[in-house]
Amino acid sequence: MRRRSHILRHLVMALVCxxxxxxxxxxxxxxxxxxxxxxxxxxxxxLKPHLYNFVDVxxxxxxxxxFANSVIVSLIAVAGNxxxxxxxxxxxxxxxxxxxxxxxxxxxCMLIPFxxxxxxxxxxxxxxxxxxxxxxxxxxxxxxxxxxxVFKAAFEAIxxxxxxxxxxxxxxxxxxxxxxxxxxxxxxxATNIILSFIWSWNAFLWPLIITRDVTMQTLPLGLAxxxxxxxxxxxxxxxxxxxxxLPGIIVFLMAQKEFIRGLTSGATKG
Amino acid sequence: xxTAPSQRAGAAGSADAVAPPVRAADxxxxxxxxxxxxxxxxxxxxxxxxxxxxxxxxxxxxxxxxEYWSPLKAARFAGLDNYAEMFLEDDVFWQALTNTLIFILxxxxxxxxxxxVALAVNSxxxxxAIYRTIIFLSYPLMSVAVGIVWRWLYDExxxxxxxxLRGTGxxxxxxxxxxxxxxxxxxxxxADIWQVVGFYMIILLTGLQSIxxxxxxxxxxxxxxxxxxxxxxxxxxxxxxxxxxxxxGILNSFTAFDLVYVMTGGGPxxxxxxxxxxxxxxxxxxxxxxxxxxxxxVQFTLLVILTFLANRAVGGNAGSVESA
Amino acid sequence: MSTxxxxxxxxxxxxxxxIATLIAWNLYVAAHAHGEVSGKVVRADxxxxxxxxxxxxxxxxxxxxxxKTRTTTDAAGEFRFKDNRxxxxxxxxxxxxxxQGQPRILRLWxxxxxxxxxxxxxxxxxxx
Numbered sequence: 001m002r003r004r005s006h007i008l009r010h011l012v013m014a015l016v017c018x019x020x021x022x023x024x025x026x027x028x029x030x031x032x033x034x035x036x037x038x039x040x041x042x043x044x045x046x047l048k049p050h051l052y053n054f055v056d057v058x059x060x061x062x063x064x065x066x067f068a069n070s071v072i073v074s075l076i077a078v079a080g081n082x083x084x085x086x087x088x089x090x091x092x093x094x095x096x097x098x099x100x101x102x103x104x105x106x107x108x109c110m111l112i113p114f115x116x117x118x119x120x121x122x123x124x125x126x127x128x129x130x131x132x133x134x135x136x137x138x139x140x141x142x143x144x145x146x147x148x149x150v151f152k153a154a155f156e157a158i159x160x161x162x163x164x165x166x167x168x169x170x171x172x173x174x175x176x177x178x179x180x181x182x183x184x185x186x187x188x189x190a191t192n193i194i195l196s197f198i199w200s201w202n203a204f205l206w207p208l209i210i211t212r213d214v215t216m217q218t219l220p221l222g223l224a225x226x227x228x229x230x231x232x233x234x235x236x237x238x239x240x241x242x243x244x245x246l247p248g249i250i251v252f253l254m255a256q257k258e259f260i261r262g263l264t265s266g267a268t269k270g
Numbered sequence: 271x272x273t274a275p276s277q278r279a280g281a282a283g284s285a286d287a288v289a290p291p292v293r294a295a296d297x298x299x300x301x302x303x304x305x306x307x308x309x310x311x312x313x314x315x316x317x318x319x320x321x322x323x324x325x326x327x328x329x330x331x332x333x334x335x336x337e338y339w340s341p342l343k344a345a346r347f348a349g350l351d352n353y354a355e356m357f358l359e360d361d362v363f364w365q366a367l368t369n370t371l372i373f374i375l376x377x378x379x380x381x382x383x384x385x386x387v388a389l390a391v392n393s394x395x396x397x398x399a400i401y402r403t404i405i406f407l408s409y410p411l412m413s414v415a416v417g418i419v420w421r422w423l424y425d426e427x428x429x430x431x432x433x434x435l436r437g438t439g440x441x442x443x444x445x446x447x448x449x450x451x452x453x454x455x456x457x458x459x460x461a462d463i464w465q466v467v468g469f470y471m472i473i474l475l476t477g478l479q480s481i482x483x484x485x486x487x488x489x490x491x492x493x494x495x496x497x498x499x500x501x502x503x504x505x506x507x508x509x510x511x512x513x514x515x516x517x518x519g520i521l522n523s524f525t526a527f528d529l530v531y532v533m534t535g536g537g538p539x540x541x542x543x544x545x546x547x548x549x550x551x552x553x554x555x556x557x558x559x560x561x562x563x564x565x566x567x568v569q570f571t572l573l574v575i576l577t578f579l580a581n582r583a584v585g586g587n588a589g590s591v592e593s594a
Numbered sequence: 595m596s597t598x599x600x601x602x603x604x605x606x607x608x609x610x611x612x613i614a615t616l617i618a619w620n621l622y623v624a625a626h627a628h629g630e631v632s633g634k635v636v637r638a639d640x641x642x643x644x645x646x647x648x649x650x651x652x653x654x655x656x657x658x659x660x661x662k663t664r665t666t667t668d669a670a671g672e673f674r675f676k677d678n679r680x681x682x683x684x685x686x687x688x689x690x691x692x693x694q695g696q697p698r699i700l701r702l703w704x705x706x707x708x709x710x711x712x713x714x715x716x717x718x719x720x721x722x
Contacts, residue, residue, distance in 0.1 A: 017404040038427040052701040084315040091312035115524040120327030140323040143316040202412040204528040220414040264476040
């Protein structure tokens with residue numbers, strides 16, 4: 001009885017997984033297809049698969065430029081997130097006047113989707129003079145509320161006796177943070193890196209609004225642009241999609257645990 | 271910041287701090303101010319960012335929505351003109367509002383699917399971790415790329431969906447899903463569900479795993495059937511997670527911008543226009559920042575109301591602000 | 595965390611492999627991107643075609659081929675281009691008798707890749 005229910009469940013799960021994976025397969029297949037991709041009926045297995053579509057993409061668009069822009073913006077965002085969130089998370093482990101208000105402020109900010117702020121955010125960036133710059137691209141992503149709470153929880157889990165021992169040894173607050181707290185909060189750092197990386201890597205609407213030059217465009221923008229002006233019967237567009245998706249998939253598979261931990265710890269915080 | 275040695279006993283933050291030895295009162299006060307300075311310096315960068323890109327914009331939106339304003343003209347008080355135009359003259363707004371609501375109302379389908387998957391994966395099933403990874407895989411991917419993937423799946427000639435439907439004889443003529451008025455919105459919603467279902471599943475899994483096992487054991491001893499165990503234990507205990515899923519579903523009507531932009535661009539004839547795409551078009555397509563701000567205010571109000579309703583629906587204070 | 599633990603963690607290994615591959619590939623490309631395209635032209639009977647014209651077309655962005663340069667084969671039927679800059683080229687041949695051979699499209703792994711045709715180009719194909 002139990003066995004049979006297990007087999008049934010495996011079958012259902014296999015089906016669900018197949019449904020989840022088919023889109024990936026279809027695009028990967030199209031990316032290596034040799035013939036006209038619009039031919040009907042499409043082949044399930046490509047006839048003479050080749051990788052030259054990827055070469056075409058490389059020379060059709062400034063892929064390296066987009067990639068480098070994406071990497072730079074993500075690096076700025078990740079660095080900012082680690083520094084600012086760790087600092088804010090550490091501050092929140094202290095008692096101070098107005099702490100409740102600050103926490104409440106953070107929690108309510110979590111409910112404001114960034115997409116609901118685009119018009120003024122654009123105007124703010126214009127006033128700051130960071131339109132069309134790496135800093136401007138990364139600025140709204142420099143700190144993440146979820147990650148602040150991840151750090152706060154990690155710091156609070158560290159036994160207070162460790163901090164006290166350090167204080168008695170005469171370490172200053174900054175040294176305590178760097179020597180004791182941060183090394184013990186490595187999982188929180190990892191969560192921070194992965195969350196902020198994926199969010200800035202995938203960001204589309206904000207770069208769409210504040211970049212003007214092609215030279216400042218990030219990968220998602222490049223992809224949308226390519227879609228708009230290439231009507232091709234080869235799989236070049238889908239090769240591009242694969243080149244964009246692959247880094248994301250690799251990063252996710254590498255750091256799945258940290259990513260899920262970050263998302264769920266944010267979720268349980270309301 | 272301060273590397274001066276000694277005299278750091280008893281941080282105010284740690285509850286079980288040892289009482290500092292009696293010292294001069296002014297030293298104690300100095301230490302207090304130093305700590306307050308530290309807290310302020312540490313919080314400031316994050317607070318600045320959230321102020322500049324969350325709180326200030328929220329207020330600015332409200333102000334802009336009552337003004338005639340464009341980047342080159344001085345602001346003029348407009349009263350409710352923007353709102354009047356929106357509600358009385360802008361057909362696209364109503365279309366976008368309806369579509370947004372449909373989009374949000376479709377999220378329970380995704381949540382139910384995710385719940386089924388989470389229940390299946392949560393048990394002692396072998397390989398559950400692999401299933402979980404595969405189902406979650408689509409969530410962290412770039413939505414723009416996902417949009418192009420699905421655009422291709424829906425394609426009339428080379429697309430997988432038409433290929434399967436025609437191959438199995440369900441339809442004779444290919445359906446141009448994303449170009450037809452009736453099909454476009456459901457098609458986009460399906461793609462969106464495909465992307466977020468894994469996220470719902472993860473949230474629900476966390477919820478399931480936090481249910482104490484002894485509740486089930488007690489119920490089993492009492493002879494409660496599986497359905498009763500599900501209805502009496504699992505569902506009530508999952509309420510906070512379900513609430514979070516509902517909020518994500520509501521927020522999703524904002525974040526779906528990427529998908530819609532790439533898949534249909536809001537077309538055909540605004541059939542897939544969401545409020546967020548309408549806001550973008552008004553603000554950055556026609557540079558009517560004031561009107562776009564008014565639209566944003568309406569959508570944000572909608573979001574707050576729906577979140578409140580969802581909170582009520584799951585029975586009050588689920589996911590309420592945790593005391594820090 | 596010890597240095598050893600960092601060096602063996604996947605967060606170090608995977609990017610390291612990616613970067614190493616990237617560097618190796620770029621070195622390979624740099625060493626093989628002289629734009630030299632060489633090969634041989636034969637007649638239908640397999641004999642080397644002397645004095646045949648070989649035309650090099652480069653593909654541009656709108657998937658048309660544009661003539662770049664042309665050359666003639668030597669006594670052994672061999673030819674060599676030195677200035678291909680494209681990643682996708684077409685080679686046309688015109689025999690000494692003025693008859694056209696089968697054009698050959700070459701897709702290269704990177705622009706200006708050095709190639710040596712293994713199968714010779716054939717002019718005056720036996721079937722007309």
